[in-house]
Amino acid sequence: MNVHFIPAMPRLAPQSRADRRTQILDAAKTCFVRFGFHNASMQQICAAAGMSAGNLYRYFPSKDALIEGICERDLGGAAEGFAEARRASDVLDVLEKMLVGYLWRRPREDLCMWTEISAEAARNEAVNRINRHIYDFIIKSVADVLAQGIANGSVRKGIDTHRQATLLQAFFDGVMLRRAVMPEFDPRPAIRTMMAQVRGSLGPVAKKKSKPK
Amino acid sequence: MNVHFIPAMPRLAPQSRADRRTQILDAAKTCFVRFGFHNASMQQICAAAGMSAGNLYRYFPSKDALIEGICERDLGGAAEGFAEARRASDVLDVLEKMLVGYLWRRPREDLCMWTEISAEAARNEAVNRINRHIYDFIIKSVADVLAQGIANGSVRKGIDTHRQATLLQAFFDGVMLRRAVMPEFDPRPAIRTMMAQVRGSLGPVAKKKSKPK
């Protein structure tokens, strides 16, 4: 029995492990959207992933871990978007485009998923941490974009970028929730109106009402 | 055994039935907030209501019915608030006060509850109907209040009241969700900033930038 020792063989098909994980996350996302986080059973997710329960648990230690996985993946995508936005010449324009991109062009399932996660975050410690992480990232990114706008003249000086980011974030969440609940809701008019108002108060100075120093 | 017949006695302590129902709804609300809709067990709700399971089912036929009951009750409360708002002289002021009232002064548990219901509405037919009913009512009420503002001069003419209502509603939902998830979040600065921007675009005409006809 005793064979030499540690011949070792850390075999594992090079990228196969990552592939399996995305395959599982895709299946989980589908199930969570369709049935909700609590009503989706692991067996359903296993079936959707074309895989046995025992094997799935080799890649994710629990149902909660699946949410974590999904969030991390989506967050990565958002990071790219913001990186582009910071390079734009009119940042309010690009913020509006991003809103439309996430709230309208994205498949509605994603919005349902995020809504689900937000609700879950109100009482699930682990999910709450993830949600805060995402929130902090978005607020920071939007504030950065606005600061960039101030630097390049597309946004008025002296505004509180953090507070404005909070505002836009709340609007985003509200529309997300609405569209998750009402598939027929078209968020584009609301987005256009919202950004028009934001431009009114953030846009480059309209030269008016200056207290002479 | 055969006693006369139908001596009948539709006894039931006059208001007792309604009392029991509110008692149950209060208990259910507490549990839903603390554990979430799916994780709250009927046995917990029964215990909180000080009542056996069998008896509870005499008043509500299912767990879903409890959600319906809670929604209907809260909707009644909101109706009163809007009725007052319509009588105000500065409607934007009163809308801001209502936002603070619902998003800050109200116990956070209510916000958690509504968030829970919204998420559930994304996939539960019955809850979705209720949610739409509430949404329609709020949009209509806010639009009415704005129309009243136009009538009494506190809101600029020519705006699209329905679209503005949609905007405010989305903002409301977003803040609700944020506060449900982050107990320490203080929504008042965001509300103040939001309403300042709304005033900028809806307030009585600031006499400026008029294209001479």
Added chain:
DNA sequence: ACAAAATGAATGAACGTTCATTTTATACCG
């Protein structure tokens, strides 16, 4: 005497997770 009100143990289904087992793929040796 009687029915409404209330009880709470029982029921049966469903769930997340585990584990003893089998399959698959590769590395090593002759």
Added chain:
DNA sequence: CGGTATAAAATGAACGTTCATTCATTTTGT
């Protein structure tokens, strides 16, 4: 090349709970 050893990959039945709902029975109020 072929055979064997090895461990990773994968299986799926089983486990122990938990839960919404029911119902035979008792209590209460008139």
